[in-house]
Amino acid sequence: MSEHEHNNNAKPRDLRAMIVERIETENIKPHSWWYWLVLDSAVWTLWVVSVLLGALAVSVVLFASVHMSFELYEATHPSSYEFMMETLPFLWLFVLAVMFLAGYYNLRHTKHGYRYSLPLVIASSIGASIALGFLFHALNIGYYVDTFLGRHMPMYESQEHMAGRSWQRPTAGRLMGHFIETDENTEGYVWFKDMDGGEWMVTLGELAPRELKLLSSGDDVRVIGFMATDTPNMLHGCGVFPWLFDKPPVLSELREQREMFIERMQEMDRPLGERIKEEFRELGQAHDELLEHWCDHMPMPAR
Amino acid sequence: MNNMSDREAVAMALENPIFFGHIVDRYQDKLARYIHRLGVRNPDDRDDVLQEIFVKVYRNLNGFDETLSFSAWIYRIAHNEAISWYRKRRVRPEGNLVQDGESLLEALASDVTDTEVSFDQGLNADEVSKALQEVPEKYRDVLILRFYEQLSYEEIADVLKLPVGTVGTYVHRGKSALKDNLDTNKLHL
Known part of the structure; x- marks a missing residue:
């Protein structure tokens, strides 16, 4: 037998005695049962937390997707692509991806996590977040989370704020705010206060009866129109739509909004010519002359 | 006791x-x-x-x-x-397992769970142990547990914290890699 083989086959020294002696002299104790329970529970807790945060992210993404003012996107953005790029909740999609990975990782690191098949791990982590996210969305939790964060965290832009920013652009013919009062001396316009505190005269000539009713309710509304070139703080109103962020979203209301928008455009019977549309895009919705034609050439929404 | x-x-x-x-x-x-x-x-x-x-x-x-x-x-x-x-x-030493090569060869030859990869009984222990060292580590670990330690797939899964299906895949791939190494080494002789 070679020395190498002899060494490899050599019986370890009296290991038993050495180990028992070491345990006694170093007073080594087994970790308690509680230690293992806490450790195992911690991993499961992290899994539950990642699933819950993933579900919250799903519910906010759903809320944002439903409530991103898609119903009127033709009035606020040159194309659906630009609209999506500006309004998609990328932060929450990122949180969602991180939580999916965290859920997967935590479940894999539970005591028996390695035994579960990939589909089971995916179904139980990612699937649970999605299913719970839909439930949260049905309970409007996404709306509350988004609105709460928007109102209490300066660096967080809620859908409410994003939509406000998108709609509070007087030079582009959009205002967000509410009716203040009528002026007894003049007919044909009302005073309107925008979300930045600015006061506007909004002309009523182009508005449909239901829009006048909506405007006069005093609730927050969105107004589309164009700025008068000769009078400061005057907006020629072309359409009035409710502001929907003061309560949890209702999908049927949004559908109704879109129907109303389409119907409104058809009532005006002024389809947009492709040439105007192109010019409008190129000039970035700021050109006075084009703004004057805003009501005449308002983009027709796709059905 | x-x-x-x-x-x-x-x-x-x-x-x-x-x-x-x-x-x-x-x-x-x-x-x-x-x-x-x-x-x-x-x-x-x-x-x-x-x-x-x-x-x-x-x-x-x-x-x-x-x-x-x-x-x-x-x-x-x-x-x-x-x-x-x-x-x-900082390094996993490469050595030879000559004295174990023979038992590995016997275990591989008698493995009835995977008939797709068969081994030539005429191989010698030295060739087998050398080829085993060249098998990627994740497959080698599974082969060692399976064919030297005689553990079941379930036990290997528990040792290495892998799904049982993955253990089966690794055993098969490990055997294929081992066979490829044996064939390559033979050509170089």
Whole structure:
């Protein structure tokens, strides 16, 4: 037998005695049962937390997707692509991806996590977040989370704020705010206060009866129109739509909004010519002359 | 004492560390061979690593998962300790397993779970052990547990913390890689 083989086959020294002696002299104790329970529970807790945060992210993404003012996107953005790029909740999609990975990782690191098949791990982590996210969305939790964060965290832009920013652009013919009062001396316009505190005269000539009713309710509304070139703080109103962020979203209301928008455009019977549309895009919705034609050439929404 | 089950030995060791010696007696030879196959070749190193393994086993006795076999659990600790030993040394040594090559060849030839990859009985032990060293580590670890330690797929899954299906895949790929290495080495002779 070679020395190498002899060494490899050599019986370890009296290991038993050495180990028992070491345990006694170093007073080594087994970790308690509680230690293992806490450790195992911690991993499961992290899994539950990642699933819950993933579900919250799903519910906010759903809320944002439903409530991103898609119903009127033709009035606020040159194309659906630009609209999506500006309004998609990328932060929450990122949180969602991180939580999916965290859920997967935590479940894999539970005591028996390695035994579960990939589909089971995916179904139980990612699937649970999605299913719970839909439930949260049905309970409007996404709306509350988004609105709460928007109102209490300066660096967080809620859908409410994003939509406000998108709609509070007087030079582009959009205002967000509410009716203040009528002026007894003049007919044909009302005073309107925008979300930045600015006061506007909004002309009523182009508005449909239901829009006048909506405007006069005093609730927050969105107004589309164009700025008068000769009078400061005057907006020629072309359409009035409710502001929907003061309560949890209702999908049927949004559908109704879109129907109303389409119907409104058809009532005006002024389809947009492709040439105007192109010019409008190129000039970035700021050109006075084009703004004057805003009501005449308002983009027709796709059905 | 020799008829005592592992679980009973664990229960007694928790009562009194003297009884832990029984677990040491039962597993020290198996684990010594196992960590040697994993690359801990120097007898002094091997004794040190074994001692650390058993101390860790003792510390973790209350964490023994009774849904596993004790053998799989203790092999897991041994595997992790050996890996941690390599990491401290920053390299996993490549050596030869000549004296084990023959038993590996026999085990491979008698493996009825995978008939797609067959081995020539005319191979010698040296060729087999050399080819095994060239198999990617993740497959080699599975082959060692399967064909040297004679663990079941479920036990290997518990030792390496892999799904059982993955163990089956690794065994098959490991055998294919081993066969490819044997064929390549033969061409170079």
